[in-house]
Amino acid sequence: MNRENMMTRARGRSSPSTHTNSHVGVDVSSSDGHLDGKGNKSRIHEHAAGGSSANGLSGQFNKSVSVGSSSVDFGKPKPVPVEGLNTSKHLVGEPTCKFTNDRQLPTQSNDHTENNVNLQEPELSQLSKVLIEATSHERGTNCSSEEPFEICLKKSGTPKLKSSLIVLNREKRNENKLSMGGLAAKILRPGMVLLKNFISLKDQVEIVQTCQKLGKGNGGFYQPGYGDGAKKMMCLGKNWDPRTCSYGERRPVDGAEPPPIPGEFHKLVQKAIQNTHAYLLEEVGQKNVESVLPSMTPDICIVNFYTSTGRLGLHKDKAESQHSLNRGLPVVSISIGDSAEFFYCDQRDINKAEKVVLGSGDVLIFGGKSRHVYHGVTSILTKTAPHALLQETGLRPGRLNLTFRKY
Numbered sequence: 001m002n003r004e005n006m007m008t009r010a011r012g013r014s015s016p017s018t019h020t021n022s023h024v025g026v027d028v029s030s031s032d033g034h035l036d037g038k039g040n041k042s043r044i045h046e047h048a049a050g051g052s053s054a055n056g057l058s059g060q061f062n063k064s065v066s067v068g069s070s071s072v073d074f075g076k077p078k079p080v081p082v083e084g085l086n087t088s089k090h091l092v093g094e095p096t097c098k099f100t101n102d103r104q105l106p107t108q109s110n111d112h113t114e115n116n117v118n119l120q121e122p123e124l125s126q127l128s129k130v131l132i133e134a135t136s137h138e139r140g141t142n143c144s145s146e147e148p149f150e151i152c153l154k155k156s157g158t159p160k161l162k163s164s165l166i167v168l169n170r171e172k173r174n175e176n177k178l179s180m181g182g183l184a185a186k187i188l189r190p191g192m193v194l195l196k197n198f199i200s201l202k203d204q205v206e207i208v209q210t211c212q213k214l215g216k217g218n219g220g221f222y223q224p225g226y227g228d229g230a231k232k233m234m235c236l237g238k239n240w241d242p243r244t245c246s247y248g249e250r251r252p253v254d255g256a257e258p259p260p261i262p263g264e265f266h267k268l269v270q271k272a273i274q275n276t277h278a279y280l281l282e283e284v285g286q287k288n289v290e291s292v293l294p295s296m297t298p299d300i301c302i303v304n305f306y307t308s309t310g311r312l313g314l315h316k317d318k319a320e321s322q323h324s325l326n327r328g329l330p331v332v333s334i335s336i337g338d339s340a341e342f343f344y345c346d347q348r349d350i351n352k353a354e355k356v357v358l359g360s361g362d363v364l365i366f367g368g369k370s371r372h373v374y375h376g377v378t379s380i381l382t383k384t385a386p387h388a389l390l391q392e393t394g395l396r397p398g399r400l401n402l403t404f405r406k407y
């Protein structure tokens with residue numbers, strides 16, 4: 001295939017059939033926290049469309065490319081120097097969320113009725129006000145008085161040998177695939193690239209184990225103050241406060257300092273960006289890879305664990321520094337466990353959004369022209385996690401997502 005063809009294919013958008021014709025459903029029974037126009041919090045229930053398909057990527061992968069193994073050596077978390085962080089501006093000067101309502105999700109109903117209500121901001125603000133009453137008793141709830149949340153269920157004494165062999169075999173197959181050019185990358189839109197199956201099973205196991213360990217320690221997983229427990233969160237490097245939509249050195253809920261980002265996570269992020277650059281340069285023929293997708297050394301990682309009912313409303317990630325946002329430094333997102341239906345769009349309108357299914361081991365990178373894209377998770381596809389991962393780690397049903405950014 002000549003380069004021109006490859007570029008055309010790589011840039012090709014999904015077919016019209018991948019656009020969602022979804023409905024909006026909102027009720028008071030769930031899950032994500034939001035701020036209304038006055039900085040008050042509410043929650044919006046987000047239903048997944050019953051008709052959505054779980055077919056994986058909405059289009060074909062355009063090009064496979066050999067980029068080397070993504071295997072890294074996991075060891076103790078290492079502190080990483082933080083450059084240029086100025087959180088005082090956020091902590092003191094900006095007490096309310098800058099992207100008010102950004103995480104409120106106009107999304108889909110799980111029935112097929114035609115009450116298609118495309119909620120826009122005024123309606124959402126009204127709704128938020130109503131919902132504040134319903135949720136105010138939950139605000140500020142955290143896990144400080146509870147048992148730490150563990151993403152792995154206790155193992156029931158399953159013989160280790162069997163699952164280890166499966167992991168090793170899969171690992172070997174992965175390595176073979178990679179050396180044969182089996183890594184699939186797809187440009188979803190300019191500056192947004194999906195690396196399918198990028199994280200080897202061995203590394204997925206180690207990421208889960210690292211998150212399990214960090215998650216039950218100081219600064220570990222907690223229930224972010226709202227909702228029904230469908231999503232747990234912890235931060236690494238810096239704290240992200242969902243109530244103020246800003247970063248800080250400690251989390252207000254219990255004063256805990258987030259653990260540093262482990263060195264092995266850094267290596268994976270670096271490798272993902274390098275491989276994306278190699279793909280853009282060598283396979284797509286884009287010479288100016290740094291301007292399409294700038295390099296990024298993260299100082300923040302937000303780790304979300306979604307249970308089977310977990311959702312994340314359409315929002316933009318825009319609490320990072322102006323410098324970071326203006327330069328289009330990418331967000332690097334790693335998915336592990338059950339797959340998720342992930343939507344992205346230019347306007348906060350689910351009807352105009354495109355969908356991609358993010359599976360275990362996938363890495364999604366969005367920076368450059370896509371840094372300000374709206375995105376969200378409408379549903380978790382249950383029982384889709386790799387069997388060997390579950391056997392090896394005891395990961396709960398659900399999805400682990402790590403998003404890396406540079407403040």
Ligand SMILES: O=C(O)CCC(=O)C(=O)O
Pocket residue numbers: 302304312317333340342358375376377401403
């Ligand atoms: O779970 C995901 O895939 C997206 C997470 C996300 O958008 C965020 O943490 O800001």
Ligand SMILES: [Fe+2]
Pocket residue numbers: 315316317375
């Ligand atoms: Fe996000």
